[in-house]
Amino acid sequence: MTEKIRFDSVSKSFGSTRVVNDLSLRIQAGEFVSLLGPSGSGKTTLLMMLAGFEPVTTGSILLDGERIDHLPPYKRGLGVVFQNYALFPHMTVASNVAFPLDMRSLSKSEISARVRRALDMVQLSAMADRKPNQLSGGQQQRVALARALVFEPGVVLMDEPLGALDKQLREQMQLDIRALHRRLGLTIVFVTHDQSEALTMSDRIAVFNRGSIEQIAPPREIYEFPQTTFVADFIGETNMLRGIVKSRSEGKASVQLAGGISIVVDCIPAVGADQTVLVSLRPERIKLGSRTLPTGAANQVSCRIADVVYQGDHLRYELEIGGMRLIAKGAPNDYEAVENALAVASFAPSDCWLILK
Numbered sequence: 001m002t003e004k005i006r007f008d009s010v011s012k013s014f015g016s017t018r019v020v021n022d023l024s025l026r027i028q029a030g031e032f033v034s035l036l037g038p039s040g041s042g043k044t045t046l047l048m049m050l051a052g053f054e055p056v057t058t059g060s061i062l063l064d065g066e067r068i069d070h071l072p073p074y075k076r077g078l079g080v081v082f083q084n085y086a087l088f089p090h091m092t093v094a095s096n097v098a099f100p101l102d103m104r105s106l107s108k109s110e111i112s113a114r115v116r117r118a119l120d121m122v123q124l125s126a127m128a129d130r131k132p133n134q135l136s137g138g139q140q141q142r143v144a145l146a147r148a149l150v151f152e153p154g155v156v157l158m159d160e161p162l163g164a165l166d167k168q169l170r171e172q173m174q175l176d177i178r179a180l181h182r183r184l185g186l187t188i189v190f191v192t193h194d195q196s197e198a199l200t201m202s203d204r205i206a207v208f209n210r211g212s213i214e215q216i217a218p219p220r221e222i223y224e225f226p227q228t229t230f231v232a233d234f235i236g237e238t239n240m241l242r243g244i245v246k247s248r249s250e251g252k253a254s255v256q257l258a259g260g261i262s263i264v265v266d267c268i269p270a271v272g273a274d275q276t277v278l279v280s281l282r283p284e285r286i287k288l289g290s291r292t293l294p295t296g297a298a299n300q301v302s303c304r305i306a307d308v309v310y311q312g313d314h315l316r317y318e319l320e321i322g323g324m325r326l327i328a329k330g331a332p333n334d335y336e337a338v339e340n341a342l343a344v345a346s347f348a349p350s351d352c353w354l355i356l357k
Contacts, residue, residue, distance in 0.1 A: 001028035003065070004155065004187045005050065010059035012045050019045050021211035022059070029154070032181050032188045034198040037208030038234070043191050044159055046208075050189065051157050052076050063155070074103070079148030079156040083163045085140045087132040087147075093119070094128040097146045104151065118146040121180065138169045145177070155187045162197065174200050195235050199223065207231050223282075228357050232280040239286075239326045240355075241279040245271055252349055255279060259322025263299040265352035278355045285351035286328035288317065288335045288343050298346045305341045319345060 005027040012020040020042040027033050035043035048054040050061055052073035061069040068076050087096050094115050101111045119125045122142040132140055141161060148156050158177075162170045178201045181188050192198055198205045199219045206216040207230070215227045226232035229240065243255040246262070253267035255277065265279055292300050306325070307318035315336065317328040328345065337343055 001030065003027070004029040004031070004063070005189070006062040006065075007046070007050075008060045008062070010046070010049065010061060011057050012042070012049060012054065013057045018057075019211050020049070023211070023213060025206065025213065025216070027187065027189065029187055030185045032178070032186075032190065032201060032203045034190045034192055034202040034205045035208060036192055036195065036198040036205050036234075038193060041208035042211040043206075043208045047157055047159055047189060047191050051078055051080050077151075077153055077155075079151070079153040081141075081144050081148045081156065081158045081161045083160040085132070085144045087140060087143060089132050092129050092131060093124060093135070093143050096132070096143055097150050100147060100151045114150050114152075115146075118150040121149060121184075122146045122176075136169075137165050138173060141165065141173060142176075145180075149184075149186075153186075155189065158188065158190045160191055160193070162192075163194075170197075171200075177201065199235075205235075207234060209234075225353055226280060226355060229278060229355055232278075232353075232355060237283055237327060239281040239283065241281060241324065241326075243277060243279060245273055245275045245277055247273060253354070257322065258324055261301060261322045263301070263352065264349045265354060266349045268354055270356060271354055280353045280355055281326070281347060281351060283316075283327040283329040284314075285347050286319075286326065286330075287346045288328055288330060288337065289346065290335075290337075290343060292344050298348045299352075300344055300346045303343055303345045305337050305339060305343055308337065308339055319343075321345065 003026055007023055007025040010020060010023050011018060035046060037043045045054060049056050052071060056069045060067055097115045097118050098111050101114060119128055122145055124139060124142050124146065127135065162173050165173060174197055190201065202219055204216055204218055205222050207214045207222065209230050215222060215231045222231065223235055226235060232238050232240065241257050243257040246254045246256050248267050251267055252264050253271060254262055255265055256262050271277060301321055303319040303321040305317055306320050309316040314329045315332055319326040319328055
């Protein structure tokens with residue numbers, strides 16, 4: 001793949017406060033990369049520096065191998081979609097979409113053809129003559145997306161574009177944008193604090209924390225193999241179990257947890273005996289039953305069910321195991337238990353991921 005965007009040792013400070021810290025990142029042409037993190041982690045600031053709305057304090061930003069950090073926004077050729085849509089209320093949908101083309105002094109026939117194509121892409125051709133206040137929130141967001149695409153940029157930047165939409169519409173827009181990305185082969189840099197959104201849409205996710213990237217990887221790798229406790233906690237929900245490695249053999253390690261409980265986990269090469277580790281165990285990987293399985297390599301631990309919460313497509317269990325509190329999730333028809341019932345929690349060594357930092 002061809003490199004499209006490069007951040008080289010980029011930092012950004014506001015006075016004495018540094019919000020992006022010596023960050024380097026490569027984005028390939030046609031990639032959908034999400035910048036994911038909590039508020040204040042630096043993700044939006046990085047996007048604004050790429051767009052040209054914030055100057056770089058140190059470092060450089062390259063597009064197609066050429067430095068652009070000294071260029072004004074309108075000379076960078078990037079499409080930008082904001083959370084608040086930023087539509088002109090007095091203009092029609094078609095006029096809003098045509099605005100970037102008007103600024104580039106294209107002919108009326110060319111503008112008309114491009115606006116029509118852009119509105120077709122977002123399925124809003126029938127609403128070309130309406131004003132923004134005559135549209136739903138989702139339709140306004142589609143207009144903003146069409147406006148960002150109408151001048152055919154190679155790169156589209158999106159800053160929390162779905163944050164103001166309700167859950168059902170937001171999820172549909174996620175799929176629509178994902179399909180549009182694949183169909184057009186766009187390079188998209190997408191800022192969000194929504195973990196589910198990033199997992200759904202991205203080719204890769206860069207997890208931000210305090211101005212740095214803690215981990216960047218495809219969604220499945222980020223979720224299944226977090227490299228730090230921050231990533232494990234921030235992406236989805238997990239049980240973090242502290243223990244000591246007692247022995248290791250053939251890619252497996254025996255880890256002693258609180259209360260004298262021992263479990264077997266898949267091991268990574270850097271882990272040695274007597275080392276203190278954290279074990280990430282996702283709630284949906286824990287299987288509950290009323291009795292111990294007769295055979296099998298799965299870890300099987302007796303527990304008490306302290307709480308049961310019905311959440312529609314699954315039940316959420318709070319478990320007490322050897323003085324620890326764990327969360328498990330399962331489909332309602334898999335296993336249903338009442339509070340204070342005794343049960344057995346089972347999980348495989350491959351369900352556990354060791355974290356060293």
